[in-house]
Amino acid sequence: xxxxxxxxxxxxxxxxxxxxxxxxxxxxxxxxxxxxxxxxxxxxxxxxxxxxxxxxxxxxxxxxxxxxxxxxxxxxxxxxxxxxxxxxxxxxxxxxxxxxxxxxxxxxxxxxxxxxxxxxxxxxxxxxxxxxxxxxxxxxxxxxxxxxxxxxxxxxxxxxxxxxxxxxxxxxxxxxxxxxxxxxxxxxxxxxxxxxxxxxxxxxxxxxxxxxxxxxxxxxxxxxxxxxxxxxxxxxxxxxxxxxxxxxxxxxxxxxxxxxxxxxxxxxxxxxxxxxxxxxxxxxxxxxxxxxxxxxxxxxxxxxxxxxxxxxxxxxxxxxxxxxxxxxxx
Amino acid sequence: xxxxxxxxxxxxxxxxxxxxxxxxxxxxxxxxxxxxxxxxxxxxxxxxxxxxxxxxxxxxxxxxxxxxxxxxxxxxxxxxxxxxxxxxxxxxxxxxxxxxxxxxxxxxxxxxxxxxxxxxxxxxxxxxxxxxxxxxxxxxxxxxxxxxxxxxxxxxxxxxxxxxxxxxxxxxxxxxxxxxxxxxxxxxxxxxxxxxxxxxxxxxxxxxxxxxxxxxxxxxxxxxxxxxxxxxxxxxxxxxxxxxxxxxxxxxxxxxxxxxxxxxxxxxxxxxxxxxxxxxxxxxxxxxxxxxx
Numbered sequence: 274x275x276x277x278x279x280x281x282x283x284x285x286x287x288x289x290x291x292x293x294x295x296x297x298x299x300x301x302x303x304x305x306x307x308x309x310x311x312x313x314x315x316x317x318x319x320x321x322x323x324x325x326x327x328x329x330x331x332x333x334x335x336x337x338x339x340x341x342x343x344x345x346x347x348x349x350x351x352x353x354x355x356x357x358x359x360x361x362x363x364x365x366x367x368x369x370x371x372x373x374x375x376x377x378x379x380x381x382x383x384x385x386x387x388x389x390x391x392x393x394x395x396x397x398x399x400x401x402x403x404x405x406x407x408x409x410x411x412x413x414x415x416x417x418x419x420x421x422x423x424x425x426x427x428x429x430x431x432x433x434x435x436x437x438x439x440x441x442x443x444x445x446x447x448x449x450x451x452x453x454x455x456x457x458x459x460x461x462x463x464x465x466x467x468x469x470x471x472x473x474x475x476x477x478x479x480x481x482x483x484x485x486x487x488x489x490x491x492x493x494x495x496x497x498x499x500x501x502x503x504x505x506x507x508x509x510x511x512x513x514x515x516x517x518x519x520x521x522x523x524x525x526x527x528x529x530x531x532x533x534x535x536x537x538x539x540x541x542x543x544x545x546x547x548x549x550x551x552x553x554x555x556x557x558x559x560x561x562x563x564x565x566x567x568x569x570x571x572x573x574x575x576x577x578x579x580x581x582x583x584x585x586x587x588x589x590x591x592x593x594x595x596x597x598x599x600x601x602x603x
Numbered sequence: 604x605x606x607x608x609x610x611x612x613x614x615x616x617x618x619x620x621x622x623x624x625x626x627x628x629x630x631x632x633x634x635x636x637x638x639x640x641x642x643x644x645x646x647x648x649x650x651x652x653x654x655x656x657x658x659x660x661x662x663x664x665x666x667x668x669x670x671x672x673x674x675x676x677x678x679x680x681x682x683x684x685x686x687x688x689x690x691x692x693x694x695x696x697x698x699x700x701x702x703x704x705x706x707x708x709x710x711x712x713x714x715x716x717x718x719x720x721x722x723x724x725x726x727x728x729x730x731x732x733x734x735x736x737x738x739x740x741x742x743x744x745x746x747x748x749x750x751x752x753x754x755x756x757x758x759x760x761x762x763x764x765x766x767x768x769x770x771x772x773x774x775x776x777x778x779x780x781x782x783x784x785x786x787x788x789x790x791x792x793x794x795x796x797x798x799x800x801x802x803x804x805x806x807x808x809x810x811x812x813x814x815x816x817x818x819x820x821x822x823x824x825x826x827x828x829x830x831x832x833x834x835x836x837x838x839x840x841x842x843x844x845x846x847x848x849x850x851x852x853x854x855x856x857x858x859x860x861x862x863x864x865x866x867x868x869x870x871x872x873x874x875x876x877x878x879x880x881x882x883x884x885x886x887x888x889x890x891x892x893x894x895x896x
Binding site for chain 2: 331335381388390391392394396398399402403406516520568570571573574575577578582585
């Protein structure tokens with residue numbers, strides 16, 4: 274009986290949080306707050322992929338902003354220039370980024386060590402140049418504006434609340450799928466390879482295949498998030514998809530901690546809110562906000578270093594300690 | 604295309620290639636000592652330029668002294684970064700160290716923006732203006748400085764590596780860290796030394812180009828990536844390969860501007876990087892690095 278209650282508890286907590294997140298638009302009409310929370314939802318989708326890659330497969334990508342951008346530009350291009358429906362744009366974004374992820378991951382993950390970090394860094398910078406120079410597709414340095422709101426048939430999601438529901442609905446679905454993935458056979462295999470690569474190999478786990486699949490999933494999730502972002506915001510430019518953003522995504526995954534989804538989601542929420550602190554702290558003065566914004570890179574950099582040095586488990590370890598107070602590591 | 608024009612492009616390639624070589628040496632020295640890619644290497648290049656400008660324009664020091672202050676201060680930053688961040692991660696887990704250098708890169712460039720402002724800044728040319736004519740092609744005197752500084756640095760590094768006890772200890776450390784420790788080499792000290800050398804070389808590169816290209820708080824990552832591509836191209840961990848990689852990359856970039864277009868010149872280094880990673884990850888001069896269980 275006690276055992277049942279213990280195993281049910283996480284599901285109850287997750288369900289309550291999901292309900293709370295999805296009822297926010299009913300509780301507030303603050304459009305700025307809803308918009309900021311929508312950005313959080315977009316980052317939650319990307320960071321779920323980063324959490325699988327970093328926290329479970331033990332790989333780091335310094336180029337996920339590029340996949341985010343490819344998704345955004347791909348969807349914007351086919352919808353605006355080719356007149357495709359929005360859903361087709363999202364599907365294009367997911368397929369293109371998954372294919373890109375596969376092309377990049379296959380050669381780099383065959384090598385031992387951290388070649389993926391280097392390859393993704395190079396890839397991200399190439400894409401930054403492409404976003405700026407391929408004007409006919411991307412609109413050049415000024416970016417692409419006038420991207421229509423998400424719509425299915427006659428039905429257009431053109432309010433802040435509707436966009437919030439779209440993004441967070443998608444985020445909840447992504448999280449549920451990811452949670453299922455890490456509990457299933459591939460998830461156990463990922464945990465095994467995080468423990469010991471040779472040990473996992475000895476158990477008959479196809480290391481390269483597994484890492485490639487996780488990378489493709491994370492790239493496709495970033496592309497999916499990019500497509501959502503492009504249509505919700507209506508404007509995209511190369512600076513939204515810079516190296517800076519890739520590093521911010523790494524900071525979220527690192528702060529979140531390994532072998533966890535809840536930790537990275539919490540980290541994404543906190544780090545995304547930092548430059549928009551005035552949305553949640555009423556009465557925050559203009560100058561205080563500007564100070565926070567001018568120090569956000571310092572905060573991200575210090576967070577990355579600090580977590581790696583002093584709290585290697587990140588927020589996930591802290592959450593686990595709260596969940597099982599007797600300090601038993603699962 | 605005439606030979607004069609071709610020579611002009613080759614000179615430009617030599618200039619950029621020298622810079623990439625210095626930055627690549629920084630990557631390779633730290634990699635040899637720690638097995639880690641230092642993603643903050645580009646920030647040492649940025650600091651070399653920015654701190655020299657600060658010493659020259661804000662403190663009013665004469666140029667040679669300002670240059671010395673800039674390079675020495677960057678070396679100090681290298682020591683502080685190694686002691687306060689890298690060394691504190693006791694288990695030396697490569698993934699953790701790589702992520703720490705990524706955070707350090709962001710922190711250093713942001714601190715530079717707070718201290719020196721967001722604007723581009725420049726130094727005067729080291730020996731006034733003026734050009735030299737080489738078989739019809741124009742050679743800026745500053746380019747001679749750049750190539751000269753690189754040549755002297757490489758020679759100095761060669762001497763250190765081959766003729767001093769410290770250099771031999773560093774080489775032993777690069778071959779096998781555990782064995783080096785057993786024979787009494789302080790491997791932790793070697794890591795610190797590698798960071799000092801990497802910071803110094805990066806700073807020299809940043810210092811030498813600032814009169815031509817100006818500098819700013821955010822120039823680090825793009826130069827870092829090119830230097831890194833050069834180090835990979837030559838073969839990571841081997842100083843001579845880093846220099847060769849830098850010069851080859853500079854030439855390739857220059858030739859791509861001459862024969863293809865300048866639009867995608869920044870992408871050339873990265874395409875080379877990906878190409879080498881995929882086809883020949885041990886680099887041009889490296890031996891096959893295939894690991895055996």
